[in-house]
Amino acid sequence: MTEKTSSRRTKNIIKLIVLIVVLAVLVVIPIGGGRIRMTSVLILVFLYMAIAQMWNLLAGYSGLVSLGAQAFVGLGGYSLAMLSQVYGLPLWTGFVAGAVISVIFALIISMPIFKMKGVYFTVGTWIVAECLLVLFSIWKFVNYSAGYNISATYKLTPAAIYYVALAICVGAIVVVVLLLRSKFGLSLMAMRDNEAAAEIRGVKLYRTKLICFLIASAITGIAGAGLYLNIAYITPPSAFNISWTVAMCFIVVIGGIGTVEGPIIGAIIYVILNQLLYSFPGFSMLIMGVIAIIIIILAPKGIMGVVNRFFNVDLFGIKRRL
Amino acid sequence: MRKKIIALLLVVVLAVGMLAACGAPSGTTTPPADSGTTTPAPADKGNAKDVPESIKIGWVAPLTGPLANQTVGIARAIELALPVMNADGGIYFEAYDANIPVEFIMADSESNPTKASEVATKLVTEDKVDILIGEYTPDTINPVSVVGERYKVPTLVSNGPQASWLSAGPYEWSFAMLFDNILSMEEWFLGFDTIETNRKIALCLDSNVDSVLVTDLLKDMAPDYGYEIVDPGRFPEGTTDYSAVIAQMIEDDADIIITCMTTPYEVTLWKQMVQMGYNPKIACFSKGMNLSGDVAQCGEFAWLCCDSQWTPEYPFVSSLLGMDAVELSEDFTATTGEAPDLTIGWDFGMLDVVADVLTRAPSIDKEDIRQAFIETDLDTIYGHVTFNEEHVYTTPVFLGQYISDGEGGFNRTVVNAKYVPELTESVALQPVPWDKING
Numbered sequence: 001m002t003e004k005t006s007s008r009r010t011k012n013i014i015k016l017i018v019l020i021v022v023l024a025v026l027v028v029i030p031i032g033g034g035r036i037r038m039t040s041v042l043i044l045v046f047l048y049m050a051i052a053q054m055w056n057l058l059a060g061y062s063g064l065v066s067l068g069a070q071a072f073v074g075l076g077g078y079s080l081a082m083l084s085q086v087y088g089l090p091l092w093t094g095f096v097a098g099a100v101i102s103v104i105f106a107l108i109i110s111m112p113i114f115k116m117k118g119v120y121f122t123v124g125t126w127i128v129a130e131c132l133l134v135l136f137s138i139w140k141f142v143n144y145s146a147g148y149n150i151s152a153t154y155k156l157t158p159a160a161i162y163y164v165a166l167a168i169c170v171g172a173i174v175v176v177v178l179l180l181r182s183k184f185g186l187s188l189m190a191m192r193d194n195e196a197a198a199e200i201r202g203v204k205l206y207r208t209k210l211i212c213f214l215i216a217s218a219i220t221g222i223a224g225a226g227l228y229l230n231i232a233y234i235t236p237p238s239a240f241n242i243s244w245t246v247a248m249c250f251i252v253v254i255g256g257i258g259t260v261e262g263p264i265i266g267a268i269i270y271v272i273l274n275q276l277l278y279s280f281p282g283f284s285m286l287i288m289g290v291i292a293i294i295i296i297i298l299a300p301k302g303i304m305g306v307v308n309r310f311f312n313v314d315l316f317g318i319k320r321r322l
Numbered sequence: 323m324r325k326k327i328i329a330l331l332l333v334v335v336l337a338v339g340m341l342a343a344c345g346a347p348s349g350t351t352t353p354p355a356d357s358g359t360t361t362p363a364p365a366d367k368g369n370a371k372d373v374p375e376s377i378k379i380g381w382v383a384p385l386t387g388p389l390a391n392q393t394v395g396i397a398r399a400i401e402l403a404l405p406v407m408n409a410d411g412g413i414y415f416e417a418y419d420a421n422i423p424v425e426f427i428m429a430d431s432e433s434n435p436t437k438a439s440e441v442a443t444k445l446v447t448e449d450k451v452d453i454l455i456g457e458y459t460p461d462t463i464n465p466v467s468v469v470g471e472r473y474k475v476p477t478l479v480s481n482g483p484q485a486s487w488l489s490a491g492p493y494e495w496s497f498a499m500l501f502d503n504i505l506s507m508e509e510w511f512l513g514f515d516t517i518e519t520n521r522k523i524a525l526c527l528d529s530n531v532d533s534v535l536v537t538d539l540l541k542d543m544a545p546d547y548g549y550e551i552v553d554p555g556r557f558p559e560g561t562t563d564y565s566a567v568i569a570q571m572i573e574d575d576a577d578i579i580i581t582c583m584t585t586p587y588e589v590t591l592w593k594q595m596v597q598m599g600y601n602p603k604i605a606c607f608s609k610g611m612n613l614s615g616d617v618a619q620c621g622e623f624a625w626l627c628c629d630s631q632w633t634p635e636y637p638f639v640s641s642l643l644g645m646d647a648v649e650l651s652e653d654f655t656a657t658t659g660e661a662p663d664l665t666i667g668w669d670f671g672m673l674d675v676v677a678d679v680l681t682r683a684p685s686i687d688k689e690d691i692r693q694a695f696i697e698t699d700l701d702t703i704y705g706h707v708t709f710n711e712e713h714v715y716t717t718p719v720f721l722g723q724y725i726s727d728g729e730g731g732f733n734r735t736v737v738n739a740k741y742v743p744e745l746t747e748s749v750a751l752q753p754v755p756w757d758k759i760n761g
Contacts, residue, residue: 036473037447044440137529137558145559146531149464149490154471231439232468233490235461235531237559238435275448278429278441 015315026166030159039158041271043230046162046169048251049267050223053172053260054216055248060258061180062212063192067245068125071132072102072217074239076224078136081148081234091152095225102221103214110210126242133240147235150228161230168226172219176260177316179215185318188212192258250288254295256304260316265303373418376425377686379676380445381455382466387433388584389458392612392665396457398657399669400426406642407677417685424680427451431462438462442469452686453478453679455672460486460531467496476691478676481631481668484714485535495688497695497713499671499704505719505741506629507539510606511547513627513721513738513751514578519603521549524576526567526591529556532609533582540580552576559583564591568598578604585610585619592620601756614661614732617724623758627737627751630722632667632704635736637744640670640703642677647703661731671704671717678702705744718742723751 030039051073058064079101080094109128116124137145153161179185187208190198199205228234247270255266273291277284299306307313381400383393404424407413412423427449431438438461445451446469456466456479463479464487470477471494479487480499487498514523523544527533533556544551552574554567568591571579579595579602581588588610595601607626611617617626634651645653650666675698680686683694698715700707707715720739724732737752739745 040443040447134558138556144529144531144534144556146460146486146529146534149468149486151490154468154490156472158472227436231436231465232472233435233439233460233464235435236529238461241434241436243434243436274440275444278444 019315023170027163030162036158039162041275043158043162043165044271044274045267046165047223047226047230048247048271049264050165050169050172050226051220051244052248052251052255052263052267053176054220054223055245056252056257056259056263057176057179057212058216059249060252060262061185061188061192062209063195064209064213065122066125067122067242068127068129069216069220069248070240070242070244071105071125071129072220073224073227073244074129074132074136074236075102075105076221076226077228077231077234077239078142079221080225080228081150082142084152085148085150091229094229095222098221098225099218102217102224106214106217107210110213114206114209114213129240129242129245133236136236136240142236145236147233147239150232150234153229153232156229164229165226168219168223172223173260173264173316175215175219177318179212180260180316180318184208184211250292252302254292254302256302256308259302259304259308260318261313262302262304269303373420374422374686376423377413377453377680378425378427378449378451379453379455380427380429380442380449380451381457382429382431382438382442382445382462383457384433384459384462385428385430387431388586389433391585391616392458392663394658394660395654395663395665395669396428398654399666399673400428402653403642403670403673403677407680413677413680415683415685417687417690422686431456431466433459433461435461435465439465439469442466443473446470446473446475451475452688453676453691455479455676457481457668457672463487463498463500464490467493467498470496474688476679476688476695478672478695480672480717481665483532483535484716486531488712488714491712493713495692497698497709497715499668499675499707499715499717501629501631501719502716503535503539504543505716506608507536507543509629509719509721509738509740510580511543511549512740514549514604514606515547516737516750517603517753519577520575521578522552522574522576523549523578523580524552524571524574524602525554526564526571526579526581527553527556528559528561528583528587530559530583536580536582536608549578560587562587562590564594565598568595568600571602572598572600577602578606580606580608581610582608583610585613585616589616589619592624592626596621596759599760601754601760603753604751605754611724612665613663614724614734617732618730621759622726622730623755625723625725625752625754627721627723629719630734630736631717631719632663632665633720633722633734633736633745634666635745635748636667636703636705636718636742638701638703638705641674641700643670645703650703667704667717671702671707674702674704675700675707718744720745721751723749725749725752 029035055069058066076098079098083089083094083097084091113124136142187203191203191208251266251270252263256262277287383396385393407424411421414421429441429445454470454475454477456463458481460482463482467477467479474495477496482500484500484502487500527537541551554570581591588607605626608628611626611628617624634647636647639646654666678700679694683690698707698709705718709715720742721737722734723737724734727733735748736745739747
């Protein structure tokens, strides 16, 4: 027993060292202005990783499959654009506002949305996001569909955006890991596996779902602000586009739903595939779709599902032992 | 077990793909081999170590998506330009005492700002382009300019409203050939004046960036020209049922309608106008009716008018190719099968400027190229180009109208050209012949 505990402790120390080394390498990458290509690709990887972690938190751990996550990307992006471009406030205020507005919006829509279950919840979230798209398109306050150039971001160096994206990504992963390692995480997984059984065992379904939804909304809002810090031009059709959620879904499905490692691998693959497929205008989505279908057929639990069959990877110590 | 092996192989393939993406040069579309892309080696006059292998120009445009019909001429434009640019082994640069061949790399923005930003970043960071070009609407040109500014790459954009682009200025690295909406509006009003109407203008405008700009300007300018604006309000982009708007316009009895949407929506609007019996004397369909083929979808007697930025009637000559507007138009029709449209002006105008800039820049150093852009003073197929302090060249604009030629086609006539003295106003604006449409 002591040997097992000691071995587990050693493994944990090794994992910690590996994570610190990876983080250190990531911090060093943009220093000196070199590796500009890698920097620009990693910005996208980090931001997609963050939003995919949040989608996975909802779909993979709480059983809340949402098709409306783009609402929070858009709210985050517009918070950044409005505060910096219209009101001339510092960029960081856009991130704070993005999180706050997303949480408030999530709180408001949770009342009707959480009365729906399964596919109705999925469709309901999609409709909410589409309503936001229409609202922003005809709302003079946000300049209709004309959107905004976020000119304060023009002078930001790629390295500065890189560190913001890295911070958002690491923050998202840390939040998910801490959440899942807590008692609350156990409730989430119990709820995902069998809602009725979880409720009988004392899990407060509505409260658990709501907290999870609010956390995911806040971080997706912050990541949305990060995405538009990079893009620097926002319009409702792009900000509230369902392609954001499609990307999250793709990343989580190919990486491995219900794992923290899945969205990490999925985001790397998604962004790099996208980069490669820019050479095939018009066919890129088709090719992505075919790849997703192949992976779903051959490895329904995603790449992490396959990897876990052989190595039982648990990089973040989420798995519980009976 | 077999499934596991296949899945693992798939993972390996993806991993290899990832490595390839990080290191391999882009495979983005380049012009056909016979067009000069397979460029000759640089003339070995200077030190080979210092001489760049090629000058790379990255061109971002909506090659797919709702605006794809307006980018059909780009491939042909490059096909014509490259052999000329690379005629002597490329463009001569004093700093290397050598001729450097030019290479174009195309990228698709899909009319999506997110995509435009990502592909422009890829062109700059991976393909290491020396000049970035962005074309067609704020959705593409604004994000491309951001990338140019952020990575300090000389950037030229065209075909979009100045107001939207300038709202993010001042620019240091980006230059623009854009139209001024105010001039367009003035041409509209002056054209409308030639027909007797009740001077009521109905706006059928969605919430797109162009529509928003047009709405604000029209409301400001209409009273000065003695017109009354009837505005049912903005509606979301992609709306396909205009019955409520049309009913409002019938009720308001407006003799003039103005819209500014993409082609499919303008065609739908026109058909619903005909069905509901709304018969305005003047139909100004901006933005979506740039090609005569677009107008043909509305029917033989859809004598629509719109602001136009280029015509084969321009007396300008391409500084790069030495071909005049008529010759380029004939070539366009021969190669694409389409009637000549204003995209010829945009595409070749930019190529004229870029070729001139490279010819004057002493090296392909970014600062040298930027300086050459600032000093541009050139007669092009799109008029005499100079960039003002805000880095903008205002493209000429006139009011044109499509009149059916009786053989199933349309002639785009110049009906008002106050700001283009080089153009002759061929005919006056004609009222829409509703008797023929309804009869």
